Amino acid sequence: MQLSTASQIPVELRERFATAQRVLVLTGAGISAESGVPTFRGGGNSAVWKGLPFDVISSAQMVKRDLPAVWEWFDYRRDILKNLAPNAAHKAIVRWQRQSRFSEFTLVTQNVDGLHQYAGSTDVIEMHGSIWRARCISCHSTFEILRDDKRQEECASCGEHLRPDVVLFGEILPTGAFERAAEAAAKCELCIVIGTSALVYPAASLPEIAKANGAFLCEINPERTPLSDLCDVVLTGKAGELLDLIEH
Numbered sequence: 254m255q256l257s258t259a260s261q262i263p264v265e266l267r268e269r270f271a272t273a274q275r276v277l278v279l280t281g282a283g284i285s286a287e288s289g290v291p292t293f294r295g296g297g298n299s300a301v302w303k304g305l306p307f308d309v310i311s312s313a314q315m316v317k318r319d320l321p322a323v324w325e326w327f328d329y330r331r332d333i334l335k336n337l338a339p340n341a342a343h344k345a346i347v348r349w350q351r352q353s354r355f356s357e358f359t360l361v362t363q364n365v366d367g368l369h370q371y372a373g374s375t376d377v378i379e380m381h382g383s384i385w386r387a388r389c390i391s392c393h394s395t396f397e398i399l400r401d402d403k404r405q406e407e408c409a410s411c412g413e414h415l416r417p418d419v420v421l422f423g424e425i426l427p428t429g430a431f432e433r434a435a436e437a438a439a440k441c442e443l444c445i446v447i448g449t450s451a452l453v454y455p456a457a458s459l460p461e462i463a464k465a466n467g468a469f470l471c472e473i474n475p476e477r478t479p480l481s482d483l484c485d486v487v488l489t490g491k492a493g494e495l496l497d498l499i500e501h
């Protein structure tokens with residue numbers, strides 16, 4: 254069912270949204286789709302870069318084998334991103350955080366695009382890092398990559414190679430990111446999962462943790478995911494159209 258008016262949002266979700274104190278929002282690539290950011294999966298397709306599936310080019314092995322190719326893939330994506338802006342869904346989440354209607358509001362994203370922060374969200378838990386940072390492969394110093402500047406090639410601290418500060422397949426998450434997110438998931442009363450295929454772990458375990466601890470679980474996605482059957486409410490449609498409707 255495609256929902257287009259506030260009255261079509263299930264009453265129970267509206268009530269939960271109006272009364273919950275502790276809320277966790279988990280986002281994935283789909284929330285940025287309406288800004289023009291390509292997703293990794295969805296619509297039966299999987300992203301490919303110069304003939305390489307994204308899970309090959311975005312992998313720990315590829316950093317060891319061909320770091321310049323990895324940079325080329327991330328430079329290409331940053332180049333697209335620098336001309337894109339947050340959409341209505343990113344902005345709705347900023348409002349939810351700023352209105353202070355919830356005593357605890359946690360935003361966890363798997364996205365590396367920085368669009369939540371660009372929209373105005375703060376304290377975002379970035380589970381998979383950021384495309385706007387580089388990290389030294391030796392001393393692990395991190396460096397911001399500014400929108401219009403050429404990125405540094407070498408570490409300013411030790412001179413070693415830099416790599417994108419993102420979490421590739423087979424790599425561990427930034428220290429504390431999963432722990433903070435899992436703690437918020439275990440405590441939340443309402444968990445809203447937006448635009449993720451819910452295939453990649455450990456991020457996909459957060460809604461499972463929330464549900465196991467009694468949270469009301471809502472998914473927003475045009476397609477069904479492995480999480481859909483666990484949810485109390487599934488809103489089938491685009492995040493940019495649906496998020497505004499929940500709060501009214």
Ligand code: BJW
Binds near residue numbers: 280282284419447449
């Ligand atoms: C819309 C929309 C609109 C469209 N509105 N919606 C347990 C079980 C099985 C496997 C594992 C496990 N634990 C660990 C693993 C291995 C692996 C994993 O999960 N593999 C599975 C895929 C099988 N996980 C890892 O390797 C993780 N590391 C780890 O666990 O470390 C410990 C460890 C180390 C070594 C061995 C074992 C354990 C790290 C995962 C890192 C993921 N990195 C990536 C790439 C980041 C860099 C880059 O940008 O290139 O992160 S992969 C890619 O997938 C990216 C995303 O963040 C992530 C999730 O994707 P997401 O966000 O869900 O996007 P899509 O494209 O999949 O879906 C988009 C959705 O939007 C679709 O559903 C659309 O319908 C929807 N949509 N338009 C709303 N308008």
